[in-house]
Amino acid sequence: MRDSEARRPPTWNGTCIPYDLPVQEIKARLASPGREAWAALVALGHLSSNEATELLRETATHPDWRYRRLAMVAMGDHPRTTDLGLMIMRALDDPSPHVVRAACEAAARLSLSATHDKVLRLLASGDKETRLAALTGLSELWEPTDFFMVLHVFRADREERIRREAAWVLCTNADATTWERLFSEWRHDPLPRHRVWACRLTARLGAPKHVAALEVFFNDRDRHVRKAARAAMDTLTAR
Numbered sequence: 001m002r003d004s005e006a007r008r009p010p011t012w013n014g015t016c017i018p019y020d021l022p023v024q025e026i027k028a029r030l031a032s033p034g035r036e037a038w039a040a041l042v043a044l045g046h047l048s049s050n051e052a053t054e055l056l057r058e059t060a061t062h063p064d065w066r067y068r069r070l071a072m073v074a075m076g077d078h079p080r081t082t083d084l085g086l087m088i089m090r091a092l093d094d095p096s097p098h099v100v101r102a103a104c105e106a107a108a109r110l111s112l113s114a115t116h117d118k119v120l121r122l123l124a125s126g127d128k129e130t131r132l133a134a135l136t137g138l139s140e141l142w143e144p145t146d147f148f149m150v151l152h153v154f155r156a157d158r159e160e161r162i163r164r165e166a167a168w169v170l171c172t173n174a175d176a177t178t179w180e181r182l183f184s185e186w187r188h189d190p191l192p193r194h195r196v197w198a199c200r201l202t203a204r205l206g207a208p209k210h211v212a213a214l215e216v217f218f219n220d221r222d223r224h225v226r227k228a229a230r231a232a233m234d235t236l237t238a239r
Helices: 023-029 035-044 050-059 065-075 081-091 097-109 113-124 128-141 144-156 160-172 179-186 192-205 208-217 223-238
Strands: none
Touching: 023 035, 023 050, 035 050, 035 065, 050 065, 050 081, 065 081, 065 097, 081 097, 081 113, 097 113, 097 128, 113 128, 113 144, 128 144, 128 160, 144 160, 144 179, 160 179, 160 192, 179 192, 192 208, 192 223, 208 223
């Protein structure tokens, strides 16, 4: 059982979320779109009864994309993950990008590895918000083979914030086989935080022989980079 209790917001867009309502009353609130319906849907994500789960499944196929999107939000907190994984998988092919993005978030929150390949393909979406959601999802669903595709996004995506998110995903998931490539990529990057990450990756995954590679940062124009380089040097020399 996941700790969904820790993610119980008291309101949704200013409307109190009726966590204590019986399922039938929640169903009645879903009859008309609006704030009460959306808050009721969020509450539904915290109910584990068969009746509640079935209502959530029905809502995930509602003709109105707003219901389908909120159904994905609710599924991201649902205690019966295994019963709803297929619905999240299907939502990644939804015609509405709003639903697809919510499905990416739900898949990541539930660590649904079966959704990985579909989320990865969304990096090629023409919708920039969907590409961003896919990147965020991949940070949780990461497989080592994702490295080169995410590196391509970092190098080539036309949106700066997507390139920055790709960099964060690469840094978070760097390992012994990829960190030196990232170091080479970022050692002269114009963004100081990428140079900081190059130093931190060296400290985390490098060996004493890599101290010399840090010298390029000792006189960096950014003090945070210089500080990270010195800290990395201390870590490596003590290793």
